[in-house]
Amino acid sequence: xxxxxxxxxxxxxxxxxxxxxxxxxxxxxxxxxxxxxxxxxxxxxxxxxxxxxxxxxxxxxxxxxxxxxxxxxxxxxxxxxxxxxxxxxxxxxxxxxxxxxxxxxxxxxxxxxxxxxxxxxxxxxxxxxxxxxxxxxxxxxxxxxxxxxxxxxxxxxxxxxxxxxxxxxxxxxxxxxxxxxxxxxxxxxxxxxxxxxxxxxxxxxxxxxxxxxxxxxxxxxxxxxxxxxxxxxxxxxxxxxxxxxxxxxxxxxxxxxxxxxxxxxxxxxxxxxxxxxxxxxxxxxxxxxxxxxxxxxxxxxxxxxxxxxxxxxxxxxxxxxxxxxxxxxx
Amino acid sequence: xxxxxxxxxxxxxxxxxxxxxxxxxxxxxxxxxxxxxxxxxxxxxxxxxxxxxxxxxxxxxxxxxxxxxxxxxxxxxxxxxxxxxxxxxxxxxxxxxxxxxxxxxxxxxxxxxxxxxxxxxxxxxxxxxxxxxxxxxxxxxxxxxxxxxxxxxxxxxxxxxxxxxxxxxxxxxxxxxxxxxxxxxxxxxxxxxxxxxxxxxxxxxxxxxxxxxxxxxxxxxxxxxxxxxxxxxxxxxxxxxxxxxxxxxxxxxxxxxxxxxxxxxxxxxxxxxxxxxxxxxxxxxx
Numbered sequence: 001x002x003x004x005x006x007x008x009x010x011x012x013x014x015x016x017x018x019x020x021x022x023x024x025x026x027x028x029x030x031x032x033x034x035x036x037x038x039x040x041x042x043x044x045x046x047x048x049x050x051x052x053x054x055x056x057x058x059x060x061x062x063x064x065x066x067x068x069x070x071x072x073x074x075x076x077x078x079x080x081x082x083x084x085x086x087x088x089x090x091x092x093x094x095x096x097x098x099x100x101x102x103x104x105x106x107x108x109x110x111x112x113x114x115x116x117x118x119x120x121x122x123x124x125x126x127x128x129x130x131x132x133x134x135x136x137x138x139x140x141x142x143x144x145x146x147x148x149x150x151x152x153x154x155x156x157x158x159x160x161x162x163x164x165x166x167x168x169x170x171x172x173x174x175x176x177x178x179x180x181x182x183x184x185x186x187x188x189x190x191x192x193x194x195x196x197x198x199x200x201x202x203x204x205x206x207x208x209x210x211x212x213x214x215x216x217x218x219x220x221x222x223x224x225x226x227x228x229x230x231x232x233x234x235x236x237x238x239x240x241x242x243x244x245x246x247x248x249x250x251x252x253x254x255x256x257x258x259x260x261x262x263x264x265x266x267x268x269x270x271x272x273x274x275x276x277x278x279x280x281x282x283x284x285x286x287x288x289x290x291x292x293x294x295x296x297x298x299x300x301x302x303x304x305x306x307x308x309x310x311x312x313x314x315x316x317x318x319x320x321x322x323x324x325x326x327x328x329x330x
Numbered sequence: 331x332x333x334x335x336x337x338x339x340x341x342x343x344x345x346x347x348x349x350x351x352x353x354x355x356x357x358x359x360x361x362x363x364x365x366x367x368x369x370x371x372x373x374x375x376x377x378x379x380x381x382x383x384x385x386x387x388x389x390x391x392x393x394x395x396x397x398x399x400x401x402x403x404x405x406x407x408x409x410x411x412x413x414x415x416x417x418x419x420x421x422x423x424x425x426x427x428x429x430x431x432x433x434x435x436x437x438x439x440x441x442x443x444x445x446x447x448x449x450x451x452x453x454x455x456x457x458x459x460x461x462x463x464x465x466x467x468x469x470x471x472x473x474x475x476x477x478x479x480x481x482x483x484x485x486x487x488x489x490x491x492x493x494x495x496x497x498x499x500x501x502x503x504x505x506x507x508x509x510x511x512x513x514x515x516x517x518x519x520x521x522x523x524x525x526x527x528x529x530x531x532x533x534x535x536x537x538x539x540x541x542x543x544x545x546x547x548x549x550x551x552x553x554x555x556x557x558x559x560x561x562x563x564x565x566x567x568x569x570x571x572x573x574x575x576x577x578x579x580x581x582x583x584x585x586x587x588x589x590x591x592x593x594x595x596x597x598x599x600x601x602x603x604x605x606x607x608x609x610x611x612x613x614x615x616x
Contacts, residue, residue: 006362109332160333189337192352229341254344264345264354271353299354304362 006305019312026319098124098198098223100176104167105207107193107221108178110157116150118157120165122223123198126175130157130165134179136186162188162227164219184208190255191217191229192267196274198224202281209282214262220280228267230255261299265289268302272311284315334550342554346539351551358595360546363487365606367495375496375525379488381546383478388470388488390496394515395467397458405457405465409437411472411485418477429481432575433472436482437489440533440562440571451530451570452493460503464515468496479549482560482573486533487603493530494607497522527607531564531571532600534592538580543588545595559585561592565600569593 008016100106108120108128119127132145132153157163164185165178180186201220209218210231219227255263269288273280288311292302301307334342345351355361361382370376373389397404411433413426420426441451457466470492472485500523502516537547537558544551552558557576564570569589574580580588 007364109335111333158336161335162338187335187337189335190341192338192341229337253340254347255341257348257350260345260348260350264350264352267352268354299350300356300359301354303353 006303006308008305008309012305012309016309016312019309019316022316023312023319026316026323098122100124100167100170100223101203102167102169104203104222105164105219106167106178106223107162107164107188107219107225107227108223109193109225110159110161110163113153113157113159116145116153118153118163120163120178122176122221123195123225124176124223126173128165128167128176128178129171130163130178130180134168134177134181136181136183157187162193164188164221164227188219188227188229190232191227191263194226194228194267194270194274196224196226196270196280198222200224200274200278200280201226202279204281206282211262211266211286214266215259216262216266218266218282218285220282226270226280228263228270230259230263262289264299265292265302268292268299272302272308275308276312276315278315288314334553338550339554342551343540346542346544346551346554349542351544352548355546357542357544358591360599360602363602363606365487365491365603365610367491367607367610374498375492375494377488377491377495379484379491381480381484381487382548383476384480384484385474385476386481386484386488387473387475388485388492389473390489390492391469391471392496392498393467393469394459394464394501394517397462397465401454402462403458404454405467407442407452407454407457407468407470409441409470409472409489410434411437411474413474413477416476417474421474433474433481433485436533436560436571436573437472437485439573440486440531440560441489443570451564452525453529457498459501459515464501464503466498477549479547479552480535482535483533483546483599486531486562487599490527490530490532490603491607491610493525494527495610496525498525499523528604529564531562532596532603533560533562533571534596534599535560536588536592538576538578538584538588543591559588559592561589561596563593563596563600565597567593567597 098106106122106128108122110118111121111127112119116132118130118132120130122128132149135156137143137145137149138156163180165180166182166185168177168179171177201222201224203222204220207220207222209220210216211218215231217227217229217231221227266285266289269285269292270280273284273288278284291311291314292299292307295310297307342352346357349356351357353361364380366378368376369378369387370389374392375390376388378385378387395406397406411430413421413430413433415422415426421429443451452468457468459465470489472488474481474485500518502518504514504516534545535547535558536543536545537552537555539547539551539554539556547555547558555576556578557574557580559580560571560573560575561569562571572589574585
């Protein structure tokens, strides 16, 4: 994802710094430790065992790990800890590369059609492989793949197609094996693909989001590829042929202007949030898009300086309220 | 550049037809422009222009040279563009030759006028030091650092700003009366002549996709173009140059329509650039 570039005037710069500073002080409030020094005990939660501090990732082999806050750009303090027993720590720069796990939902782009498989680019060191046998056939019948099926692979996915799939496992050389057996996986059309750093997308229970109020599908791939597009009904197998006819007589089949406005707003919300380094959750994306709508910000003005600063301020306010509620509840 | 799937291309074409592009711009809106001057201190003038994710740098170097026999009263300007491999992997080694040549020719056509030197954007007579003997040669170099579409417009804007930032040193010429040979030229380190760039034109590229034209296309939108017309317009609304790219033929009425749209859009762009140049001058003075 390319960073946003725009000129910030003096007041905007001041406001932005104030908001980012507030976020910085709020982030460790949840763990009640603003900075960590050697021999400190770091409170942790169950979610994953990574600790992020100012752009560095510390991996602890402990039972609980704390994760939170945003990344403020490269460099920063590194904390090295060597404790007794099972605590071990490595520090490295927060990677933009994806760290895959089995069961992740990812979005990828087909770069090559090889014998009996497709190779997908997924923002990882190696290309992922989607076997023909891991893909539902157009006619829906479960059967052995024949040579004819192999010759017709192009009718399922072509080069440069955007595909949504699930990680099935790792191959012996470290590359990923994907599967797309369910109806909700498969080719993605009628929308746009956005790229954000992979660590901004956390693993949650749900990655497919059908936003009914907008008629938009939003898929947060764990590898940092985000798909925002027109909603497609869970595909019937026969639709594949209809699509090809539809795409040829175009003007009637363009996405409606209302849906397109929502798609563009959500896409711009994702761009602004990723430029700010905030973790992308569906609630945050929707909130940002709705805030832009309610404050009458034009869609392309969402990528401008004013909305960028306002989003940072809004997030600082939201986290401050959250902390206040937590403290109040105690 | 990453490839696009059929569905994404369809989405882009639909957006252009409905006047709502992928980032929310209308067809005739530019991306935010960021201008910096003086990025190369060793050059006489330099500028960096960012148009969204497209980033280009232009530098102007002035050297003393001899005017040509055909035009003893005019200086010389040469424009050359290079594409850095950081912009795209294909620009490594000789991969960027075609694109660089195309960009250089487009800019030369718009800024340097005809073969006789007529109609040039820069007043070449102002570059003369001693008629027939010494003149300033301006070497304008453009570098494409990052490419996301619309390189011609960004380069032309960068050259305009770089020229406004250019200072030509004042020279004192002492003629050696004995030999009719080389005069002694004393280049001053202190005083500089600034260029008047109010008559330097900008280039607006209109990319035709389907039935509509868009301004400031990203590289994804350019992949869908049928043809593109780059129109160079100066502040008075006069056309200084015209370049058409793309293999699809265009009806003459469409060309006239595109030219009038480009004129209309360019006035906004020129006033934007002029205000950026003025702001940069204020910063430089501080």
